Every structure is written in C-alpha cells, then in structure tokens.
Amino acid sequence: xxxxxxxxxxxxxxxxxxxxxxxxxxxxxxxxxxxxxxxxxxxxxxxxxxxxxxxxxxxxxxxxxxxxxxxxxxxxxxxxxxxxxxxxxxxxxxxxxxxxxxxxxxxxxxxxxxxxxxxxxxxxxxxxxxx
Numbered sequence: 001x002x003x004x005x006x007x008x009x010x011x012x013x014x015x016x017x018x019x020x021x022x023x024x025x026x027x028x029x030x031x032x033x034x035x036x037x038x039x040x041x042x043x044x045x046x047x048x049x050x051x052x053x054x055x056x057x058x059x060x061x062x063x064x065x066x067x068x069x070x071x072x073x074x075x076x077x078x079x080x081x082x083x084x085x086x087x088x089x090x091x092x093x094x095x096x097x098x099x100x101x102x103x104x105x106x107x108x109x110x111x112x113x114x115x116x117x118x119x120x121x122x123x124x125x126x127x128x129x130x131x
Contacts (some may be wrong), residue, residue: 008053013043019054040064053126059086
C-alpha cells in the first residue's frame with residue numbers, strides 16, 4: 001500500500017460550485033480537512049482566521065483572482081504553498097505568479113493524478129514548515 005494517510009488543512013478557492021465539489025471529492029483522501037471558498041474575497045477571509053497547509057485556487061474568478069489572493073498572502077507574510085489552476089495559460093499571469101513564489105501552476109483541464117500528487121506534496125511542504 002503506497003497511499004499515505006491524509007495530512008494538513010487544504011483550502012480550495014473556486015467560483016464554480018460544481019468544480020469545488022469535484023475537487024473536494026478528488027482530494028478528500030489527501031487532506032485531513034478541506035475548506036472551500038467561492039471567490040478570492042471569501043478565500044482571504046478564511047486565511048485571516050485559519051491556518052492552512054496548502055491552498056488550491058482558480059486564477060480567473062470574480063471579485064478577486066487567484067493571483068490577487070496570492071499577492072495578498074505574500075504581502076501579509078503568509079508563505080503557505082499556493083497551487084493555482086488556470087485554463088488560460090496567460091504568460092504575464094504565470095510570470096507574476098512565479099515571481100510571487102507560487103508552489104505550482106496546473107493547466108485546466110487537469111490531470112487528476114498529477115493534481116493529487118501536487119496537492120499532497122504541497123500539504124507535506126506546508127505541514128513541515130514552522131508554524
């Protein structure tokens with residue numbers, strides 16, 4: 001058996017409810033606890049009140065984009081591993097995300113196995129980081 005037991009808290013930020021449900025179902029065996037937020041503003045509110053070991057966020061969302069959430073986190077000293085999925089592959093967004101120290105960028109439609117592996121690695125990195 002190679003499956004590791006779930007570790008850490010994951011925050012999923014996506015404006016599409018069905019996608020949040022799909023991601024939660026795919027990743028429920030990887031994280032001990034999964035919270036979701038419907039947009040960047042809601043995501044930031046959750047980040048103000050809870051500690052997460054990894055964040056999986058859509059880039060293109062109303063109110064605040066994934067990039068804006070990442071920017072807010074870094075400005076507030078939150079170094080939690082941040083995984084961003086984007087279906088647009090915009091060079092400038094990718095460049096800026098990398099400048100902000102994004103943990104990983106995943107293209108949509110994502111490869112489920114790769115997504116799970118990336119999230120697991122991010123959670124391990126996040127739980128290993130000093131709190």
